[in-house]
Amino acid sequence: MNWLIAILQTTLFVVLAPLLAGWLKWCKCHLQNRKAPSLLQPYRDLIKLTRKQPVVSKQASWLFVIAPYIIFSATVLAASVVPLIAVDLPTSASADVIVMVGFFAFARFFLALAGLDIGTAFGGMGSSREMTISSLAEPAMLMAVFTLTMTASTTNLSGAIAHVVNEGLVLRPSFVFALFALILVAIAETGRVPVDNPSTHLELTMIHEAMILEYSGRHLALIEWASQLKLMLYGVLIANIFFPWGIAETFTGEALGYGLLTIMGKLVLLAIFLAIAETLVAKMRLFRVQEFLSFAYLLGLLGMLSHIILEASR
Amino acid sequence: MNIEQTDFYTQVILSMAALVGLTSFLMLGQGRLLRLIFVFALQGLLLTLTTALAAYSLDNPHLYISAVLTLVLKVIFIPWMLRRQVLLMNMHRDIEALHNKTAVMLGGASLMVFSYYVLHPIVQTTSPVMLNALAVSLSVVLLGMLLMISHRQAVAHVVGFMSIENGLFFAAIVATKGMPMVVELGIAFDVLVAAVLFGIFFLHIRTSIDSLDVDLLNRLNEVDK
Numbered sequence: 028m029n030w031l032i033a034i035l036q037t038t039l040f041v042v043l044a045p046l047l048a049g050w051l052k053w054c055k056c057h058l059q060n061r062k063a064p065s066l067l068q069p070y071r072d073l074i075k076l077t078r079k080q081p082v083v084s085k086q087a088s089w090l091f092v093i094a095p096y097i098i099f100s101a102t103v104l105a106a107s108v109v110p111l112i113a114v115d116l117p118t119s120a121s122a123d124v125i126v127m128v129g130f131f132a133f134a135r136f137f138l139a140l141a142g143l144d145i146g147t148a149f150g151g152m153g154s155s156r157e158m159t160i161s162s163l164a165e166p167a168m169l170m171a172v173f174t175l176t177m178t179a180s181t182t183n184l185s186g187a188i189a190h191v192v193n194e195g196l197v198l199r200p201s202f203v204f205a206l207f208a209l210i211l212v213a214i215a216e217t218g219r220v221p222v223d224n225p226s227t228h229l230e231l232t233m234i235h236e237a238m239i240l241e242y243s244g245r246h247l248a249l250i251e252w253a254s255q256l257k258l259m260l261y262g263v264l265i266a267n268i269f270f271p272w273g274i275a276e277t278f279t280g281e282a283l284g285y286g287l288l289t290i291m292g293k294l295v296l297l298a299i300f301l302a303i304a305e306t307l308v309a310k311m312r313l314f315r316v317q318e319f320l321s322f323a324y325l326l327g328l329l330g331m332l333s334h335i336i337l338e339a340s341r
Numbered sequence: 342m343n344i345e346q347t348d349f350y351t352q353v354i355l356s357m358a359a360l361v362g363l364t365s366f367l368m369l370g371q372g373r374l375l376r377l378i379f380v381f382a383l384q385g386l387l388l389t390l391t392t393a394l395a396a397y398s399l400d401n402p403h404l405y406i407s408a409v410l411t412l413v414l415k416v417i418f419i420p421w422m423l424r425r426q427v428l429l430m431n432m433h434r435d436i437e438a439l440h441n442k443t444a445v446m447l448g449g450a451s452l453m454v455f456s457y458y459v460l461h462p463i464v465q466t467t468s469p470v471m472l473n474a475l476a477v478s479l480s481v482v483l484l485g486m487l488l489m490i491s492h493r494q495a496v497a498h499v500v501g502f503m504s505i506e507n508g509l510f511f512a513a514i515v516a517t518k519g520m521p522m523v524v525e526l527g528i529a530f531d532v533l534v535a536a537v538l539f540g541i542f543f544l545h546i547r548t549s550i551d552s553l554d555v556d557l558l559n560r561l562n563e564v565d566k
Contacts, residue, residue: 198352200359207363321443322370328450329366333359336457337473 032278033107033116039287040106040263044255045069047262047294054302069255073248081244087145094141095242095249098134102253105130106260110185110267112286113275114192119185124172127184128165131216134253135161142238149230153237156313160222160234163320164215170327171208174201174334175268188271200337204330206269211323213261215316217254220305222316225254232310259294266293350398354515357391358477361511362453365484365504369449372436374427374496378420381500384507385415392514404514407525411510414529419503419536423496426543430553437494445491449484456480474515481508495546495553499539506532 049066056063065071083092107118108127135157142154178199179187215222218235228236239250267274273289275282311319347355364384371377389412396404427433439445456479463472485508488501510528513520543553550557 198349198356200356203356203359204363318370318442321446325366325446325450326363329362329453332450332454333362336476337355337359 029117029278032113032283033118036111036113036116037103037107037118040109040111040259041103041252041256043291044252044259045073047259047298048255050295051258051298051302054299055305058302058306073252076243076248076251077245079244081242081246084145084241087241090137091141091144091241092246094137094144095246095253097137099249099253101130101134101137102256102260105134106256108184109260109263110188110274111263111290112283113278114185114189115276116185120183123182124176124184124187125169125182128169128172131257132161132165138238138250145241147241149233149237149240153234153240156234157238160215160316160320163317164212164323167208167320167324167327168212168216170324170331171205171212172268174205174327174330177331177334178202188267188274189276191268192271192274192276199334201330201334202269204326204333206265208323208326208330209265209268211319211326213265215320215323217258217261219301221308221311221319224310232313262294262297263290266290266297350394353394354391355473357387357394358474358511358515361387361391361481361507362477365481365488365508366446366449368500368504369484369488369491370439370442370446372439373433374435374437374494375424375433377497377500378423378427381423381504382416382420384504385411385420388507388511388514389416391511395514403522406522407514407529410525410529414532415503415507419532422536422540423499426540427496430547432494432496432553437492437497439491445487449487452483452487453480456483471516475512478508478512478515481505481511493554493556495543495555498555499536502535503532
């Protein structure tokens, strides 16, 4: 029964991710006075791409073909670790937050390899940029998450979220810092506006798009889907770690339905904030990204410090 | 004592302290003057909220007056005046290139640790809330000084100076549960006078070296070379 719910939760993750991307695009279009595509447009794009025949260069090795499958499955595995509608599921009990970061790193490694494999200038450039950014973002992310895990004294995400829920409303200074740090890291890691622009193919600025430039057909569909999934994963992490109220702690139909409703509400709100931020902020120069991420790291560090100093027992 | 066992007032005060510290860090890394002034106003707003909260929870009505004074002076008047100066002198498009920003930020973080280290002996004699609030306000003071050292524009120096005053004010509100009214009025008028004086200084610096970049003051000489 528990495994069934765990599988259901992961399926929900995979199915809802394009919807979130569609909603984000819808908000952004309306904020920028453009006509918005339908909310279901990402699904249509995915279906269209799946039907098309993928074109693979003669020079491409087996790595190029296999990479989209590896990336997609690693992201799905990472999604299965994160509690979406319920805590205490068997999948989240078997892996903790460090494993989740590991899955991300694994997917990124193969994405970078695929970018290099084809031998175009753009692929190599994108891979090199992606690795630079991720090497700076990962410590900041771990720092922010460690603040949570130190509060709950477990690195298990499900256990930590249950701890925050059961404690009731406690205002923690460290969580304020960790929240901001995690938001900055999420923006950098999912390639949103101040760091990367997902909707452009301008050669000087693109990072993620440069790596996947050679992909087409179902390979491209899988990579796009994986990046939508990653966006949703970060959204769920932020929503469920810092505002976990509403998540199901028992496996009754009622609690699960309520959990689903609340997380969807939270994601809708989060996407609106993200759309507003993306509309207001201009993309920054590539060489300023390290300042952005070192600020995120600093916030994570301050969160950790204020946890140790302000909140720890004496 | 764990934070879960403290009352709600304490939790809010601690969160406010953290946010005030955060605004100090934001100011430290800010190269644009208008944004610097905006963050300074935000810090003033946080101070106002803290004061109003202290007034409410301690049932101390005269703190409301001090909250209103803070609001008027530090959130509206001084930022407005600084903003007007910046716009008048046409400096709002300049970005100040900070020397080694990351090092300055990490220096700020170590100043925060240092202020905890200095104040740690006090924990024996007082409540942990007091220690934390005092430590955060001490670090706000030190970060204000670091801001004055690391920036070169005179406007940034004024903001740094005012944020030092913010740190002291925060300590006073949290630690003493409201100073006597006379003291608060005195401080408020001191700040006001300081703001006006700085305005005059700006004018003089500008007429003598035609810029507000204080590094240029090094070039002034008694004799012509």
